[in-house]
Amino acid sequence: MKKITASKLSTIPAPEKYLNGKAWINNFSTGNTAGCDIASVMFEPGARTHWHKHPTVQILLAEKGCGYIQTRGVERELMQPGDMVVIYPGEEHWHGAVPDQLFAHLAIQLEKDEGIISEVTNEEYFAINS
Amino acid sequence: MKKITASKLSTIPAPEKYLNGKAWINNFSTGNTAGCDIASVMFEPGARTHWHKHPTVQILLAEKGCGYIQTRGVERELMQPGDMVVIYPGEEHWHGAVPDQLFAHLAIQLEKDEGIISEVTNEEYFAINS
Numbered sequence: 627m628k629k630i631t632a633s634k635l636s637t638i639p640a641p642e643k644y645l646n647g648k649a650w651i652n653n654f655s656t657g658n659t660a661g662c663d664i665a666s667v668m669f670e671p672g673a674r675t676h677w678h679k680h681p682t683v684q685i686l687l688a689e690k691g692c693g694y695i696q697t698r699g700v701e702r703e704l705m706q707p708g709d710m711v712v713i714y715p716g717e718e719h720w721h722g723a724v725p726d727q728l729f730a731h732l733a734i735q736l737e738k739d740e741g742i743i744s745e746v747t748n749e750e751y752f753a754i755n756s
Numbered sequence: 757m758k759k760i761t762a763s764k765l766s767t768i769p770a771p772e773k774y775l776n777g778k779a780w781i782n783n784f785s786t787g788n789t790a791g792c793d794i795a796s797v798m799f800e801p802g803a804r805t806h807w808h809k810h811p812t813v814q815i816l817l818a819e820k821g822c823g824y825i826q827t828r829g830v831e832r833e834l835m836q837p838g839d840m841v842v843i844y845p846g847e848e849h850w851h852g853a854v855p856d857q858l859f860a861h862l863a864i865q866l867e868k869d870e871g872i873i874s875e876v877t878n879e880e881y882f883a884i885n886s
Contacts, residue, residue: 627847628844664817710762710786712758717757
């Protein structure tokens with residue numbers, strides 16, 4: 627058994643290259659022995675990832691606030707606390723906070739990866755039905 | 757992408773054969789397509805699982821209240837919101853609420869399984885250092 631105590635984690639800023647705006651990460655670093663990586667990510671209002679995709683499944687579980695998730699070519703969906711989203715390998719997508727609320731989600735990645743990214747433009751983010 | 761909306765889940769009572777006391781489960785049913793099963797479990801004060809083990813990794817993430825986790829032969833540990841525990845395949849363990857608080861945790865199971873169980877006695881549960 628391995629215990630990771632929340633009060634001993636260091637929150638780090640999310641790398642700027644992955645997003646538009648600011649987000650904070652608590653990384654549980656379970657990967658080496660657990661077969662998956664788990665992190666809690668808190669987006670400031672209006673912050674969002676770039677478009678990206680992963681080679682393995684990613685699962686997001688909304689924890690606080692209100693956010694968006696969108697896959698390419700499909701209308702965005704709202705995520706509220708307790709909502710879960712499964713993103714399949716290779717699906718291009720972005721996620722982040724709504725403009726006026728923070729959004730925290732747990733991210734579970736079945737294998738570590740760097741992903742492939744491209745920016746979500748302001749036109750895309752503020753479009754009503756894209 | 758698959759979205760599982762929290763407000764549409766049905767909370768079910770945990771099967772009695774797995775525990776001592778009462779617990780409630782929100783099952784996200786991600787398993788078939790996501791490669792892991794995720795559920796949120798809420799133990800009433802004093803409720804706990806039986807001793808059990810899994811053939812694959814299990815990860816617990818404390819969400820609310822205060823609980824215990826113990827592996828066989830090692831002192832129990834307290835779990836508070838945000839704390840995570842990785843339980844390795846074959847490690848016999850139990851988890852549950854402290855006597856006077858509820859305890860909710862997320863449980864991530866990398867593969868579905870029935871586990872192998874035996875009851876945590878009151879002597880074990882109320883022992884100070886077991």
